[in-house]
Amino acid sequence: MKGILRIAFKLLVNDKGKYAALLVGITFAVFLMVQMTSIFSGILMKSSSTVINLGAQVWVMDPAVNNVASSIPMPDYVLDTVRSIDGVKYAVPLYSGAALVKLRNGIFQSVTVVGLDDNSLFGHPELVEGKIEDIYAENAFIVVEDAEIRKLGYPTVGTDFELNDHRGVIVGIARVAASGLFGIPTLYTTYSKAIQYIPSTRFTISYILVEPKSSDAIPHIQQQVKRLGYEALTKDEFMQKIANYYKYQTGLGTNILIMTVVSFLVGFSVSGQTFYTFILENLEKFGALKAIGAKGSELVYMILFQAMFTAMIGYGLGVGLCTLIITIAKLRIPDYSANITYTTLGFAFFMVLIIAGISSYIGIRKVLKIEPFDIFRG
Template sequence: MKGILRIAYKLLVNDRGKFAALLVGITFAVFLIVMMTSMFSGILHRSSATVLNIGARLWVMDPAVNTAANSIPMPDYVLDAVRSTRGVRYAVPLYSGGAMVKLVDGTFQSVTVMGLDDSSLYGRPQLIEGKIEDLYAENAFVVVKDSEFGKLKNPQLGTEFEINDHRGVVVGIARVTSSGLFGVPTLYTTYKRAISYIPSTRFTTSYILVEPLNDQVIPYIQQQIRALGYQALTDRQFIEKIGDFYKYQTGVGINVMLMTMISFIVGLSISGQTFYTFILENLDKFGALKAIGAKGRELVGMILFQVGFTCLIGYGLGVGLASVMIALAKLRLPSYAAKITYGNLSFAFVMVLIIAAVSSYIGVRKVLRIEPFDIFRG
């Protein structure tokens, strides 16, 4: 069998034009599939940026909330009820809202303002400049240094701005786990300052962040909050809910799926057609092997080896090319949202296996039907 596979390898690589065409088709398909799915994974990751950056174990919210960016304010009694629930170590309010700030040069920029609990500052970001205690100073705000930081004219400690006719001062610059999705800078301040500076409805609590005593009490806490008419989700459950919203209730999921299927069809058509041409051009060689005693399973093994070898190389080249392109894009475009995950790579590998299976089927049918008599007669 080793000799048969060596012959299959030489048949494959000797025709460099056909071999290159096969590699290009599969590489291009894998490249597009990985790029599309990675872009979608990046969008989903950034859509959950608030959940990832705050880091709370349990999030209490209105059941109608679909994304962290679109909160529905809750009355104050909900916070008191949550704090009195058995199994809750502590619970704090979180304000999340949009505002317009006036920069020092007179331009306006929309921002997202996160109001942290005044007593604990639970969910505060990691500071790279300044001290978190300075957030208690008058008019104090912390600016997140992410891909949208430049839209605030790269502020420094002590930079002033206006927010709804109120003076604001940058007392800290922070880093977070994930940048936001919608291209809006993020400011952190205290809860009381946020609700006093920014116009809002009579209810101001966007979310309630809960720290349970242990994991065993989480189902009970969720049940009690459900009885109040609200919803308590773990951070993973909230991220899944946000992901489901973008997958099934917006056009993002269906558009990415269509582009991925188009990439798969292009790769399948190119590789299938090229491999079929390769089989036709080498049909006399397969017939000669069959005439000198090669069995059908050995010929099938040759074809499977040729297709598998080509698909694996094409898969590696496609993933490598996509990784390089994403890395370069992130260096040049900080707001570019793409993230390669094991799920993306596994999905692309399955698509390659399907391409290999279809291409192998085309070749196997043709080779098994040949008769040595017909080859030598021609």
Template sequence: MKGILKIAFKLLVNDKGKYAALLVGITFAVFLMVQMTSIFSGILIKSSSTVINLGADMWVMDPAVNNVASSIPLPDYVLDAVRSIEGVNYAVPLYSGAALVKLRNGIFQPVTILGLDDNSLFGRPELIAGKIEDIYAENAFIVVQDAEVRKLGHPTVGTEFELNDHRGVIVGIAKVGASGLFGLPTLYTTYSKAIQYIPSPRFTISYILVEPKTPEAVTHIESEVRRLGYLALTKDEFMEKIANFYKYQTGLGTNILIMTAVSFLVGLSISGQTFYTFILENLEKFGALKAMGAKGRELIYMILFQAMFTALVGYGLGVGLCVLIIVLAKIRVPEYSAAVTFTTLAFAFVMVLIIAAISSYIGIRKVLKIEPFDIFRG
């Protein structure tokens, strides 16, 4: 078997032009599939950035909420009711909303404001400059150091701005795990200052962040909140709800799916046709091997080896090219949304295996029909 596979390898790489054509087809398909799914993964991660960065185990919200940016204010009594539920360790309010700030140069810039609970500051980001205690000062805000901070003029500690005729001062610079999706800089402050500085409706609690006493208490908390007429979700459930919104309730998921399917069909057509041409041009060699005693099973192994070897090399080249493009794009455009995940790589790998299997099937059918007599007679 080792000798048969060695012959198969030499047949495959002997004609460098045709081997390169095979690799180009699969590499291009993998590149497009990984690129499309990576962009989608990056968008989904950014869409859940607030959930990821705050790190709350459970979120209480209005049942009509479908993504973190479209919060529906909750009545104040819901917070007290949630705190009284058995199994709740603590529950704190969160303000999440958009505002328009005026910079020192006179430019207006939309921002996302997150108001943390005054007593606990639960969900506070990790500071890289300034002290967290300064957030209690008058007009104090903390800015997130991410790809969008440049829109605020790269502020430093002490930078001033104007928010609804209120003076604002940057007292800290923070880093977070994920930047936002909609290209808005993020400012943290206390809950009381957020509702004071930003015009709000009668109710001001965007979400209630809950810490259960034990993992077993989650189910009970969810059912009790449901009895109140509201929805309690774990961190993972909320992120899944957000992802489903962008997948199925917007055109984003459909467009990505179509582009991925087109990428698969392009790769399949190019690699399948090229591999079939490769088999046709090497029929004499396969016929000679059959005449020398090679069994049909061994010829099948040869073709499977050739297809799988080409697919795996093309897969590696396609992933490497995609990662290189993403890295270069993020250097030039920091807010570029793309993330290569294990799910993305696994999906592309399965698609490559399907391409290899179909290409092998086409070649195997042709080789098994060949008769040595026909080869030598020609």
């Protein structure tokens, strides 16, 4: 078997032009598939950045909420009722809203303001500069150090700005796990200051963050909240709901799917046609092997080996090229949304196997029909 596979390898790489065309087709297909799905994965991660950064186990919200940015304010009695549910360790309010700040240079910039519970500061980010206690000071805000901080002029501790005729002062620089999706800087403050500084409706609670006494208490909490006419979701459930919104209720998911399918078709058409041409040009060699005693199964192994070898090399080159492009893009564009995950790599690998399998099938059918006397008669 080793001898047969060695012959298959030499036949494959002997025609450098055809071999290069096979690699280019698969590499380009893998690159596009990984690139498209990585961008989609990065967008979904950024869309759930607030959920990831705050880290609450259970989120209580209005049932009509479909993503974290479109919160619907809830009345205060909901917070009191949630706190009284058996199994709730504690529950705190969260304010999340948009605001417009005026910088020192006179430029106006949109920001997302997150108001944390005054008593516990539950969900506060990790500070790299300043002290978390300073958030209680008058006009105090904490800015998130991510790709969007440049839009605020790279503020430092002590930098001031104006928000709705109120003076704001940066008292801390924070680091978070995931930056936002829409390229808007994020400011943290206390809940009381957020509702004082930012005009809002009669109800001001965007979400209620719940810490259950145990994971077994979560179903009971969800049931009781549902009786109130509201919805309680775990962190993973809320992230999935946000992902479903962007997948199915916006054009984003459809566009990414179309591009991924196009990438697959491009790779399949180029590699399939090239591999079939390769089989036709080497038909006499396969016939000669069959004439000197090679079994049909051995010829099948040869073709499968050639297809899989090319597919794996192309897969590695495609993933490597995509990783390089994404790395360069993130260095040049800090808020570039792309995230290569194991799911992304697994999906691309599965699609490459399909391309290799179909290409092999086309070649195998042709080779198995060869009759040795036809080769020698020619």
